[in-house]
Amino acid sequence: MITIGLMSGTSLDGVDAVAVDFEANRMQLLGRAHAPFVPELRSELLALALGCENEIERMGDASRGLAEAYALAVERLLRQTHLAREDVAALGAHGQTIRHRPERGFTVQLNYPALLAELTGIDVVADFRSRDVAAGGEGAPLVPAFHAERFRTNFPRAVLNIGGIANATLLPALGDATPVSGFDTGPGNMLLDAWMSEAFGRLFDEDGRTAAEGRVLEPLLEAFLDEPYFRLPPPKSTGRERFDFAWLEARLLKLDPRRTLDPRDVAATVTELTALTAARAILETQPGTAEVLLCGGGALNPTLRTRLAAHLPDVRVTDTGEYGLDPMEVEGAAFAWLARMFLLRLPGNLPAVTSARGPRILGCWYPA
Known part of the structure; x- marks a missing residue:
C-alpha cells in the first residue's frame, strides 16, 4: 500500500x-x-x-x-x-x-x-x-502513534518535533508497560520566525546565525517562562492562539518599553525558551530518557540543537536521519x-x- x-x-x-x-x-x-x-x-x-x-x-x-x-x-x-x-x-x-x-x-x-x-x-x-x-x-499531537511504531526501541527515547510548535513523544523501552505519551511542549520555531520577520525582515533564522550572535537575556527569559502553559501537566496542546507575536510583544514591551534591546539578544532568548521548555518537559515526564531524536525544521538549526544539548547533558541528542528518516x-x-x-x-x-x-x-x- x-x-x-x-x-x-x-x-x-x-x-x-x-x-x-x-x-x-x-x-x-x-x-x-x-x-x-x-x-x-x-x-x-x-x-x-x-x-x-x-x-x-x-x-x-x-x-x-x-x-x-x-x-x-x-x-x-x-x-x-x-x-x-x-x-x-x-x-x-x-x-x-x-x-x-x-x-x-x-x-x-x-x-x-x-x-x-x-x-x-x-x-x-x-x-x-x-x-x-x-x-x-x-x-493533538497526532504523530506519537507513528513515532511509537517507527522509533521505539529497547531503551527510553523521546522524539522532539520542532515545527512552529514543539511537541514531544516519550517512548518507554520495549517491554515497559508504561504507555507512550506525547504533548506540545510550547513554541518551536513560531516565536523566533515572528521575531525575525519583525526585526530583520526575514522569514526565519537561517542556521541559527542571528541567535548565535546574541546573548540570552535572563530577565526576558524569566518573563517568558512565567507563562502558565509551561506548568500545565500533559496531556496538553497549544498553537498560534496562545504563542503569537502579540504574546512576545507584550512581554518585550513590559520589560523594554523604549525598545532598546539588541534584536539579536531577543532572538537568542527566544531560541533558549524553545530549548529549555522542551528539555525540561522531557526530563520531568520521562526522567530516564537516554536519547532524543529531533525532527522538523528546528532540527536544522545548529544553535537550537546546541542549546537543547546543553539542557540535556546526560542525554544523547541526534535527529531521525540517523535512523533512516530525514527530519x-x-x-x-x-x-x-x-x-x-x-x-x-x-x-x-x-x-x-x-x-x-x-x-x-x-x-x-x-x-x-
Whole structure:
C-alpha cells in the first residue's frame, strides 16, 4: 500500500508531500517534494489564524489556495518518484490549522479535500483531528502513534518535533508497560520566525546565525517562562492562539518599553525558551530518557540543537536521519501512515496522549 502524506504546519512555509510504501510490517520512503506557499496565501493563513474581518469568504478562498498548493506538491512528487496515480491508495491531507480549541470541543483545519481529489485524481483522507476531539481528546499531537511504531526501541527515547510548535513523544523501552505519551511542549520555531520577520525582515533564522550572535537575556527569559502553559501537566496542546507575536510583544514591551534591546539578544532568548521548555518537559515526564531524536525544521538549526544539548547533558541528542528518516520527512510520513490506518479501519490516536475516551479511527474519505 502506497500513500502520500501532506503536511503544512504552523510555520506556514509551504507543503511537504511524502510518499511511503507500506509493505507488510516494513515501511519504505519513496520520496519527498515541497511546494512553498505564495506570499499572498501565507499572509491570508496567518490573518485567519489570528482572527480577521470577513473570515468566511477568506476561509473559502484560502481553502481553495491550499488545495491547489497540495495538488502542486503531489504532482511534483509523482514526477520525482515516477509513481502513477493508480499506484497511490490515498493522500493523507491534514489541512492547515487556523483555530485549535479542544478545551471548547472544536478544532478547525482549513482544507478542500474534495477539490484536492478532483485535481489529483487520487482518493483523499482528511480531517484527522476532529474525531479525537469529539471523543474528549486534545486532537493533538497526532504523530506519537507513528513515532511509537517507527522509533521505539529497547531503551527510553523521546522524539522532539520542532515545527512552529514543539511537541514531544516519550517512548518507554520495549517491554515497559508504561504507555507512550506525547504533548506540545510550547513554541518551536513560531516565536523566533515572528521575531525575525519583525526585526530583520526575514522569514526565519537561517542556521541559527542571528541567535548565535546574541546573548540570552535572563530577565526576558524569566518573563517568558512565567507563562502558565509551561506548568500545565500533559496531556496538553497549544498553537498560534496562545504563542503569537502579540504574546512576545507584550512581554518585550513590559520589560523594554523604549525598545532598546539588541534584536539579536531577543532572538537568542527566544531560541533558549524553545530549548529549555522542551528539555525540561522531557526530563520531568520521562526522567530516564537516554536519547532524543529531533525532527522538523528546528532540527536544522545548529544553535537550537546546541542549546537543547546543553539542557540535556546526560542525554544523547541526534535527529531521525540517523535512523533512516530525514527530519523534514517525519510529519509527512506520519500523515501517510494515518491515511493507511484509516484505509485499514484501524485507530490512529493514542488515548494516553490525547486523553480521548478511547481509540478512534481518524479521518474522512473523499474518493477521486
